[in-house]
Amino acid sequence: MAHFFSYNSPAITNISLAPFGLDAFYLNVVREDMLHPFVSGNKFRKLKYNIVAAEDNGFSTLLTFGGAFSNHIAAVAAAGKELNFKTIGVIRGEELLYKIAQNPTLSFAKDCGMELHFISREDYKRKEEEQLLTKLKNKFGDFYILPEGGTNALAVQGCEEILKNISEKADYICVPVGTGGTMAGLVKASNENQRIVGFSALKGTFQSEEIEKYTSKTNFSITDAYCFGGYGKIDIDLIRFINKFKKEANIPLDPVYTGKMMFGIVDLLKKGHFKENSRIFAIHTGGLQGIAGMNQKLKKKNLPIIE
Ligand SMILES: *Cc1c(COP(=O)(O)O)cnc(C)c1O
Secondary structure (H helix, E strand, C coil): CCCCCCCCCCCEEEEECHHHCCCCCEEEEEEHHHCCCCCCHHHHHHHHHHHHHHHHCCCCEEEEEECCCCHHHHHHHHHHHHHCCEEEEEEECHHHHHHCCCCHHHHHHHHCCCEEEEECHHHHHCCCCHHHHHHHHHHHCCCEEECHHHCCHHHHHHHHHHHCCCHHHCCEEEEEECCCHHHHHHHHHCCCCCEEEEEECCCCCCHHHHHHHHCCCCCEEEECCCCCCCCCCCCHHHHHHHHHHHHHHCCCCCCCCHHHHHHHHHHHHHCCCCCCCCCEEEEECCCCCHHHHHHHHHHHCCCCCCC
16 A cells, blocks of 8 residues: 555656647646556545545445546546455446446456446436435445545545645646546645646536635636537547647547646647746646547547547
8 A cells, every 4th residue: 555655756748839839838747647557647646545544444345436437437446456445336327237348447447346336327416315325335335435536635635745746846737627626636735826727627617616615725717618518528629639749749638638628728828828938737637548438439420539
């Protein structure tokens, strides 16, 4: 355990944005995607203190929730395998039970030893209610619960550590936003004169309320202008951008979070949104395991795939 969570200072890659029409611009990409081969990026950070708490409190089973292509499900399954926890994934959508083999995320989780438990979309909405939790306890025994997407106070604490080695050097820190837990950690760990810019992966900027639960700092903003129509939605422009980014900057991006953020950063730079000569850091939160599942969908629609 100590070893697993000990290597936690990611590399920073400084890239030129000239191939994207921004001649004199450089961007620092914080490679959280390289923290661990399977417990990727911010999910590693969010799990760290939760797993410490689970172990300290004598739990041997982790239970969590997620959708069919969830990075969180994949990360919990892989961490459980490496750290000898039994893991249970409560998955949204009963029909998926028959599609495990075709689904790269679910088959990865299963191969890691995660027990997959499929529930209907209606039950999934009520997943935090006592009734379902009691049912799960009756079925699986006692377990440590990791919330969907992994956000709680211990997760936010782990995400604060992302800034450990970069804090002083950055004027702007950009990050993709799902629940807002990762961004909450960054805001908490930031200086007042830094600005944290969040790119919502879904419609809305409601995550600021989540962030306000964990910090009273206000040096942040969230935009959903680059959500491409909603969670998990993408278009041909985004696919082309992701492929070009990999070719030019040699950094792979995922289609759900980091691709959208990077597209947004380039666009905002072109629009002069960032103060001149400022030092901009982008947090690569990982999520690359999601590319395989997205490519399956793209192939079905005869669209170009993510290379
Ligand atoms: C889960 C995830 C996010 C969103 O993190 P939140 O803390 O829920 O905002 C961002 N990027 C990647 C790659 C993720 O897997």
